Amino acid sequence: MKVLVAVKRVVDYNVKVRVKADNSGVDLANVKMSMNPFCEIAVEEAVRLKEKGVATEIVVVSIGPTTAQEQLRTALALGADRAILVESAEDLTSLAVAKLLKAVVDKEQPQLVILGKQAIDSDNNQTGQMLAALSGYGQGTFASKVEVSGDSVAVTREIDGGAQTVALKLPAIVTTDLRLNEPRYASLPNIMKAKKKPLEVLTPDALGVSTASTNKTVKVEAPAARSAGIKVKSVAELVEKLKNEAKVI
């Protein structure tokens, strides 16, 4: 079966971002960019499905600027077979991305689509669910275990009180949680080989998708800073402060 994996280029998770002085957004100039950590887990899961003989082809897709080709090459080096970039310079909302992915899904007809549960930049946690709604497929969000059998997939999901398992008819949408797997590293020979794998570039216009949005970001501010705390010398002093100064116990 064919598996489609969506990946996003985001600021590296170790970078402490700074808000721009004019409050128009965060400063991403000269900041290290990487594949969103949840997307790495999605790629890894697809590769494992292929190694188990469940998946026959892995198509990886990204929507973003030309530079997102780097992240697609990374996914190819990790084991994806071919890549699609839907090139768009503007910042798209989750709904616009879901519509573009729906167009790619219609074109490619995968049996399983794997996405990360959220991107660590916008922290939206929407795209997978929206794609499922638009395509009319079942959704297995926050997956910690994925088992394909016949024409259905059993997804164990992380929920607030523990874990829940649902069975979905294929084709279906799965979004990954952190504990689904431990992503591998790309080896140097595979990075070299990935350069020769096919990478198709499309545009939203070519897919016939409008990316207009009902949301507008008015401004972006730094969060209120916490006032500096103090270091106490002993447990007794800590308890005294909590009781008499902070009055929280």
Added chain:
Amino acid sequence: MTILVIAEHDNKALAPATLNTVAAAAKIGGDVHVLVAGQGVSAVAEAAAQIAGVAKVLSADNAAYAHQLPENVAPLVAELGKGYSHILAAATSNGKNILPRVAAALDVDQISEIISVESADTFKRPIYAGNAIATVQSNAAVKVITVRATGFDPVAAEGGSAAVEAVGAAHDAGISSFVGEELAKSDRPELTAAKIVVSGGRGMQNGDNFKHLYALADKLGAAVGASRAAVDAGFVPNDMQVGQTGKIVAPQLYIAVGISGAIQHLAGMKDSKVIVAINKDEEAPIFQVADYGLVADLFEAIPELEKLV
């Protein structure tokens, strides 16, 4: 303006997060209706009708909604939601699972995890793991929003007297089914609602050592949380994880024990009123956000702390 709030529940009891969501709806202004979708939910619908400020409760009681599978619940919410100005749900795993599916069905963008209401169409939400706060304006006909519970003080659970109206609509997409669930059992307060949270990190060294935290927590009436490092190392189950990818808490007092304070962990707790850090590494980033820091070996400090409180 009429606002639809999706109740968070387990078919038996209404979850406290619903009260915070109603509080957000009250800030927007207008009539507040609550939808209870599930199976055998009459007690939940009755509880929802008691919430202060709720004008009407819609009860969709059907086997198709028993486990709140989004494939079945989202079409129901989208159908009912068309006549409302806003649809709100708590940013719990259920709310996050269902609501984007509703937004896409209504062809509108969603606003996730708002922490404040600026006006009926403008909201604030954290991005980049809480390192920036975005103000977002929506011109959608129906504004679809998830609410971060810790951003809003809950409304009173009593004092309302809303009418309960049955909703007959049954949507069964037939593409998903519930197989089973495994819930972690705990007698301590729920993590996201607790007044005091005691959290352990990799510094706890093993799962057995968490008993020191449990003892302290029981003395304080606190919930016990953990960092991702502690969860990944298998010390504790993952529903205890506090952080960007776990639970967001904002208790009166947060005690971080053996936690270095990575950006992803801070995203889940830095709105706590008072933060205490106990760590033997005085360079640990957690001390930059802690109101009270104690540089000490946690295995000596925690038993002593337990004795003194």
